[in-house]
Amino acid sequence: MGKVISIEKCYYCNKELAERDMVIKPIPLVCKNGKKRNYKRKFHINCVEKFVAEHEDEFETKKETSEWDKVYKYFKLDVLCLPEDVNLPDFATKRLLGLRVGKFMPNAINTRVIKQGHSFSTILATMKLANIEIQKAFKTQAFSDMQHKINLAMFVINKHIDFVEERIRKVEEINSKNQEIEFKKPTVAKYIKKSKKRNFDFI
Numbered sequence: 022m023g024k025v026i027s028i029e030k031c032y033y034c035n036k037e038l039a040e041r042d043m044v045i046k047p048i049p050l051v052c053k054n055g056k057k058r059n060y061k062r063k064f065h066i067n068c069v070e071k072f073v074a075e076h077e078d079e080f081e082t083k084k085e086t087s088e089w090d091k092v093y094k095y096f097k098l099d100v101l102c103l104p105e106d107v108n109l110p111d112f113a114t115k116r117l118l119g120l121r122v123g124k125f126m127p128n129a130i131n132t133r134v135i136k137q138g139h140s141f142s143t144i145l146a147t148m149k150l151a152n153i154e155i156q157k158a159f160k161t162q163a164f165s166d167m168q169h170k171i172n173l174a175m176f177v178i179n180k181h182i183d184f185v186e187e188r189i190r191k192v193e194e195i196n197s198k199n200q201e202i203e204f205k206k207p208t209v210a211k212y213i214k215k216s217k218k219r220n221f222d223f224i
């Protein structure tokens with residue numbers, strides 16, 4: 022048989038992709054360590070927008086990543102009081118990502134944008150609320166190792182997280198009710214347009 026010629030295919034429609042129609046877009050995927058990496062994918066010019074529209078959830082990853090950064094930093098600097106130049110222990114990263122997916126520790130690689138467990142913003146709000154209690158607990162206990170200390174912090178966070186989740190849900194409910202009222206006002210068309218605007222990072 023003839024030799025295999027590599028043909029570029031579109032990531033969206035899987036059809037042949039000529040150089041002149043090609044757009045390369047980085048797609049954010051989450052690695053094992055919880056850090057985001059962008060993988061470049063090739064699209065037809067017409068396909069990239071369809072892809073983004075259909076995968077809106079995954080593009081929320083961008084927002085999630087910055088929220089995860091805040092969770093990571095707060096837990097490292099304010100809860101465990103580790104210095105800036107030290108990485109958060111793997112065990113802590115796994116426990117925090119576990120809260121995100123609603124498990125003790127996540128076993129799937131892609132933990133982001135999963136609609137179960139708690140959002141990173143809920144986790145962050147809970148950590149801030151619980152930190153005084155965590156610091157008090159740290160002072161009254163001796164720890165054999167870091168894992169033990171992390172488990173105590175997670176125990177206190179777990180104790181409060183459902184309460185915080187409920188509070189946030191109620192606030193969002195009130196906000197969405199307010200928005201419904203706003204939608205009935207004639208000035209709203211302009212407002213919607215503005216918020217729907219999206220920036221593409223074509224390379």
Ligand SMILES: [Zn+2]
Pocket residue numbers: 031032033034035036064065068
């Ligand atoms: Zn295509």
